[in-house]
Amino acid sequence: MTKKSGALPLVLTTVLSIGACIAVLIAGWSPVLGLDLQGGVSVVLEPRTEDDSTITKESLEQTRAIIQKRVDKVGVAEPEISIQGNNIVVELPGAKDQRQVLDQVGRTAELRFRPVLAPPVSTEVPEGAEDDIAELRAKLNIPEGVTAEQIYNETLGLGQNAGATDGIVAEGDSQIIVDDSTTGSTPTSAPAGDATGEGTGGGQKAPLQTTAAPTTAAPADAADPATTTIPEVPTNQYGVDISSEDFGKLYQLEAAVNADVNQPVTAPEDDKADQPVTLLSAPDADGVQYKYSLGPTLVTGKSIEDATASLYNGQWVVLPTFRAGAQGIDLFNQAASLCYSGAETCPGVLGAQGALAVVLDGEVLSAPTINAPSFGRSDINISGDFDQEEAKILADALKFGSLPLTLDPQTVQTVSATLGEGALRSGIIAGLIGLAVVVVYMIAYYRLLGLITIGALVVTGSVLWAVVGVLGEQQGLALTLAGIVGIVVSVGVSLDSSIVYFENLKEDVAAGKNFRRAVEESFSQAWGTIVKADVSQLIGAVILYFLSTGAVRGFAFYLALSTLIDLLLAYVFIRPATLLAVRSRLGDSPSRFGVPVPPTVDQVKGGVLS
Template sequence: MRARNLAPLFFILAVAIGLLVWNFIKGNEPQLGLDLQGGVSVVLQPVEDGEVVEDVDSDLIDQSIEIIRNRIDAFGVAEPEISSQGSTVLVQLPGIEDQEAALDLVGQTAELRFRPVISVGEPPKEGDDERIEELRAALGMPEGVTAQQVSAEEQQLMLEQSGTVPPGTVPPGTVPPGTTATTAPAETTATTGPPGGEGAAPAGPTRYRVAQGPDTTGTTATTTTDTTATGSTDTTGTTAPGGGTEPVETPEPLNQYGIDVYSEEFGELLSLETSQRELTPPEDDQAEATVILPELDADGNEVRRYELGPTELTGDALENAVPSLSPEGAWVVLPTFKEGAEGIDQFNEVASRCVARDPSCPTGALGIVLDGVVISAPNIQQPTYERDQIQITGDFTRESAESLALALRYGALPVELEPQQVQTVSATLGEGALRTGIIAGAVAILLVGAYMCVYYRLLGLVGMLSLVVSGLLLWSIICWLGATLTLAGVVGIVMSIGVSLDSNVVYYENIKDDIRNGRTLGSAVDRAFDSAFSTIVKADLASLIGAGLLYFLTVGPVRGFALYLGLMTILDLVASYFFMRPLAIALGQSKLGNRPQLFGIPRPQASEPVAAGGEA
């Protein structure tokens, strides 16, 4: 057989072995499902006033699933499965150790919390420690004193001296990146500050320079924004008579260390110190505590880190929130607060402190937090608002505006969920199920392997080697994807053994038919594959259709069964063409082909005529 005919064989072997070695080096391995490693499965049903609710809006169920998924991701559960089943929600948490805590986490009605922003930083990165030391030395920071302590002292002394902190005098680095700490005059347009530029204060006794943090352009999942009354805006700079701009004025520092808290270096140090602080774990994220929480992008990566004060109000104060287009064509979010002390009065009390730069809200920004993640940090620009005349502006897209509005409407779980059914699978039981599945697969392979080798001899060995190649490819794929392997998936793999070997039987029987028609083995192994492969494709296509329907129309373990059955069926086609065919042809056209009994093909009887046109 020519070398080029063996190229597919070498190719598939190189791919299978290469992927296996690569996964081994990378340490990739499949995730085990609930039934193989133990864990908790819970069915949650919606209730209202203690009564089960049968007819629930699908949007509410979808929002509940998203909130539950975010909670579980923060809890660190690998490969959870969360899906809706009518008006109920199925949650499967494999490998969970603290099962009671997990159940509390899944069903609890979390609060949407409004927390004042104390400081902001980027996620920690390499080189931050060295830069902090450089900045501390340049600023003359005393040993054991943090930038946050100096900033707090500065603002406290300003309060004692003047009774208020003039807007715009916030030390740089304490304002959320991409915002301007200002109160805006009415009847103009709200904007965010320029990237890395200077935000100006509103009308007031003195304007001070405010150093800006990094640009937030492009952040769409959670956006740092301004909060303004509808029709109000932020302004940059101070207009002087004649249309010019007055220069900003930097005051003398009041803190006991004489450190210039208005310098860009101090702002950078304050931001870096915030970045270096550890995120608050979920169990310590209490309403009355000061916390460090992240802001995440659409892919779940941390883009900013906030130090936040105790919760000032919760989502209970909100009545509604909708996305909208502003007159300028920009997407905004319009929250509506409840009336009275339980709603807008609470918000206005916090807003007045933020605008005055009270030590409890030194940046003038209010973080909106859901399940331990900052979803927005708008800058408060007025001391009081009408309950339905508030808008959150920023670098919104339609999707991000809708997402924020949805979170504000349904910050807590939009419907109360309680466990309908809880199933706990111990790790020991899971290990037993895995062991049983492996034994079943091994027995199946041994039995069919023995049958194939007895009946088809060398061709049977080719079939078993083809099955090994398919198995290596499947293992590499599920390791690379980090897919979850369940007991149903193991059943699907075991069943696919029969599907794969059916392809071999179809090919081998075609070879026998050709030999009966007078062809030699060397000729038959090549020519029989074309007609056999057509039959193999049709049979495998039927299996794929069934697997596809099961995967898309069912939920839970059945999908795992369908996934692995479908994958093995596809790999059977690959192995048949790239491995079984060239190896069978190579053996058939070698010297071994002169001994057809080695291939499970009896020698023709001497009296048996050879069909006309047969090839030698």
């Protein structure tokens, strides 16, 4: 039976490793440099509440997410926002202006409930919009020269320019669906007026509604919806039902085609609580955002006491609890009464009842329709086609709004680009010097085995470059000075694996074993030691990663990554490369591999010299 030469795994490993590196280079992906290598601004923020109460883990995470969104809007490349203890550390590579950074990340976020003044529309013009408009206008029998906006304004008794949506654009098959199943009956076993539909805007899958929570009787402190007359959907001279799905789609499409692209979304510094604004929703599952025309704030997050996400009748809902008193549920009920009646300050949006948008840090999270004039403080149910994650995000936002945090900068550090370049240059020079010393030592001591080790380092470098390039491009992984140190240290780890193997080989040959047979047997013995050593290194790196923060985590991550690569290549590169070399004609002389031959053993024939 012929022995395997090891050529196939060796060739595959080499081709795949170097090919992956070349592919990453062609794609233009390269390791993303961290703050200490390219310069930038680092800020440590300490969150605190107005009453100095304990800050929860959820509030910290919500604050971190808000800062992340702020930074993403600015367009800083590969920022790092992390929670370290009770502080939030913001590192912005490439940033230069400390004051600008503090303005961006340090302002307090406030949860606001704003009335929706006009139907939301998506921010992208759908393909084939003109044809769809013509088809819908014919289907609804709308006369030439009359727009959906004019019909909408006439139906609700608004002026010609009221609720105008200049600059609001629609995309795809997004629909504005108003639930017309609300009867106002007291809910018993299910939330009243469950809505169905999709593509309603605001990042929601279905129209959201605020309803009384499921109970067996009407809440004692809430008005009984059964005794309240629900306004009927108004009519117009064209006989068009503005609550229909077709009209909602036509409205958005016409708004898209007739949009004024110069109308901007309200800037963060202009987002005043007592002023009307135009804001974007959170992206939906397809990444589409919607523009909302919103009125002045009616309620803030300070009125909320708590919020939870719950599964009810197979549907995820959000259950906010408001504070008692004039600044709590009473204030919310004033807003609910205005929206339920379709008042001018909270008009019905494609229907009789108005909607209140939930806005956090200038982003619309949802826009539930109000379907009752008042509620008990713990009898409010926000329902829609939520999945668990969406419901939790909304509940966390409402909960965060009940405890707004002020961010106090503790330390602000600016690292110049020149200093970063110097650190990078020094790190590269140190690495190259160390690598050169290693190459000279390995070749001088192990000769051809040393060359195999150098080849393994080249393959390791190719794999590492490809992995770091992909992670930097796809996940925003940054290479820091500490990471470079981890990689340099990992070179020693790779050498350890080779040396353990080669020393086992030399010992076996010295004990009288045939050189070619000893190559395979020695690796089997050395493999257990290599695995134990690398696993020990991995355990240390993992513990260090999870128990540390900042630069130390970067060191631990790259050390662990390099150790994993070494463990893999020891088996699929060093082993087959050594087998292939020794079983060739080069193996006739073990001394070429730095392996001394005992004078009493014929290494080629395996016989004892006479």
